[in-house]
Amino acid sequence: MPDLLPMLGRTHGNRSAVTCALKCDSACARPVPNLSTEPTFAAVASQALVSRRAVLVGGAVAAAAVAGPQLLGLPEAAAVEGRPAPGERAVRGGFSFTPIAAVSDDVDAMTVPRGFSWHPIIRWGDPLFHDSPRFDPTQPDADAAERQFGYNNDYTDVIVTDRRGRKALLCCNHEYTNRQIMFPPTTTPEAEADVLRALMAAHGFSVVELERRGTRRPWRYVQGARLNRRITATTPFLLDGPAAGSTLLQTAADPTGTRVHGTFGNCSGGTTPWGTVLSGEENFNGYFVADPAAPGSARYGLTDKPSSYGWEQVDDRFDATKAGYANEPHRFGWIVEIDPTDPRSTPRKHTAMGRFKHEGANVRVDDEGTVVAYMGDDERFDYLYKFVASKKFRPGKSAAARRHNLGLLSEGDLYVARFTGEQRPDNANLGTGRWLPLVRDGRSQVEGMSVEEVLVLTRLAADKVGATPMDRCEDVEPSLKTGKVYVVCTNNTDRGVKAGKPGPDAANPRAANKNGHIIELTEAGGRGDAETFEWDLFMVCGDEGQAGTYFAGWEGPVAPISCPDNIAFDSRDNLWISTDGQPGSIAKNDGLFRVPLAGRERGHLVQFLAVPVEAETCGPVIHDQDGSVFVAVQHPGEDGTWAEQNSFFPDYVSAGERPRRGEWRGPRPSVVQVVADR
Secondary structure, three states: OOOOOOOOOOOOOOOOHHHHHHHHOOHHHOOOOOOOOOOOHHHHHOOOOOOOOOOOOOOOOOOOOOOOOOOOOOOHHHEEEOOEOOOOOOEOOOOOEOOEOOOEOOOOOEEEOOOEEEEEEEEOOOEOOOOOOOOOOOOOOHHHHOOEOOOOEEEEEEEEOOOOOOEEEEEEEEOOOOHHHHOOOOOOHHHHHHHHHHHHHOOEEEEEEEEOOOOOOOOEEOOOOOOOEEEOOOOEEEEEOOOOOOHHHOOOOOOOOOEEEOOOOEEEEEEOOOOOEEEEEOOHHHHOEOOOOOOOOHHHOOOOOOOOOOHHHOOHHHEOOOOOOOOHHHHOOOEEEEOOOOOOOOOEEEHHHOOOOEOOOEEEEOOOOOEEEEEEEOOEEEOEEEEEEOOOOOOOOOHHHHHHHHOHHHOEEEEEEEEEEEOOOOOOOEEEEEEEEEEEOOEEOOOOOOHHHHHHOHHHHHHHHOOOOEEOEEEEEEOOOOOOEEEEEOOEOOOOOOOOOOOOOOOOOOOOEOOOEEEEEEEHHHOOOOOEEEEEEEEEOEOOOOOOOEEOOOOOOOOOEOOEEEEEEOOOOOEEEEEOOHHHHOOEOOEEEEEOOOOOOOOOOEEEEEOOOOOEEEEEEEEHHHOEEEEEEEOOOOOOOOOOOOOOOOOOOOOOOOOOOOOOOOOOOEEEEEEEOO
16 A cells, blocks of 8 residues: 555644555655755845835626536535634625634535525546547546546636626536546456556547526536537647747657647646646656656656556657657656647647646736736745746737737746745745746757757756755736736745755745645736736635634634645635645645735735535635635545545435436546526
8 A cells, every 4th residue: 555655644733645656656655856056045045135125005608508408416425514613704895795614624614604595517437529428437437537527626717708797618628537426347358458458538629508597597408519628648649830840849659740639737826818728747757657867757747657647548749758758758847838729639738837736827928919828836945936938918809819829828927936035923925036037039048958958957957956845836827907917836845944945935834734825926117928926925824823824914713725736816806816725734625715905904814615525725816796605526526435535515415315317426526616596
């Protein structure tokens, strides 16, 4: 068992060793890939100490078609009303709710505020097309999985597509799978090979049409709708940008170095101003067997041990030690762009945006039309990046404008961040920083590396220029109202603990950082192409009263929070934060939280919902003006087995009860809508 679950007995609190193995190839049980000996934060901090702190100013349709599956009402026991948070009053102003208290990590229920109900829009295995087979986890089948909603939904967006608010597109990543709770054990190699192929088909991305009777009502998905689409680990992709065609990307199956099959490890993402969706290929290393001595292998966590998923047993390209496949891992770790309005379009992987463990990418267009994308590398002691497109955004809905904008992320400049600053006793830290160029005007800015090498081996390039090692940058999102950028650092329990690794600094203020923090970054002049910025610590997470916590200067009660992951903004520019890892750090179920960014309530954090046992809160979408919040509930009951499941979300079929059509007595990752009761 230790070989299969290297983190067993080594996780914090109740953090799942299964999650560690499947989601990130047990990264914390392995040496940190960043072995850079570049100057530490402390060595450069004295260059730019500052004493300012920025003051912020307050700155859908008919029910599902007949072809669609009926999502039946849930048992009353599953609809848990959250206990009001002690000492908190109701949140007022537009989207009102009573904050809930934290929920114990053994509760297998979706917990929402009084006056709200939750509705699963779509679940793992729900059929997407007219000819999709009915969900049946006892019979794993790749062909069926390719025509059903995938597993472990992560980044999500709900894009309303008509003026009446009755039609929408749901766009969703499927990050990874958990064979032990998805399908029964097999007895032959041939049967297990079928399971592996089904797991490949459950990865990737989904586009699904939604309908509803009217605004402020629950959405239903439409089976067989024209725009429904599944993208999997075998879907054809194009590589574009400066590294496309490079010898570093060529394989025996693709001597052109421009065509790739599949995407996986898709974590977070973003929706662009021109209507496409970006998806980050994150922990791709766990899918490959590779030569550990090959250039870049150690830096990207690639080893010659059997992969976490075993796909090399059914597809030779996942064994990069075989002749002709050494570069296959180089073809993953990119930002993917998908057009959800054209199911026949070929998705693209943008080499101009660099290759690392992309959490996601989020785009802002500044007042000058400059297009900038912010990106985090989700690894201990790795970096914060931004990409600035060479061409300006073209507004409007003409065909010419759309063609132009679809090419914006194919060419531009790539930067990595270096922070300097002032560390204060209360962690009200602040400072300045520089964007260090890696590629500018089509030329490498890294000595000894070509443009292609910088883009394919981006971590090595960032090491060379002396970027600041961070505490796992996950979601990085700009406010579209203020232009300020919020950098979510989820945790880093190695900081100041492992020999030879950096200790705390102003931008990463805690040793053995198990709870995480959020940085607020302001570009110089508000320009997307600025090469300097100011920053402050917006939030240092933890339980209220815990040493080192900081909530943007707020001195009143706050909800306990740990391991911030994904973020979103509502129409009033409040920040909503979803978490991944609270069971292991503060023994609470993961949740969704709201915090104002400006005004007298700045830093006043409250909790809105909690997800079921062993689940993670992903992909928050806030339609506050419509009275709705959406989350992707990922890996419920992760530590169970086929024989002994730990969660029964969202169907909650009772023991001995016969499941209704489309239901299952077992955990199903699902996209959920929480809506105010009428």
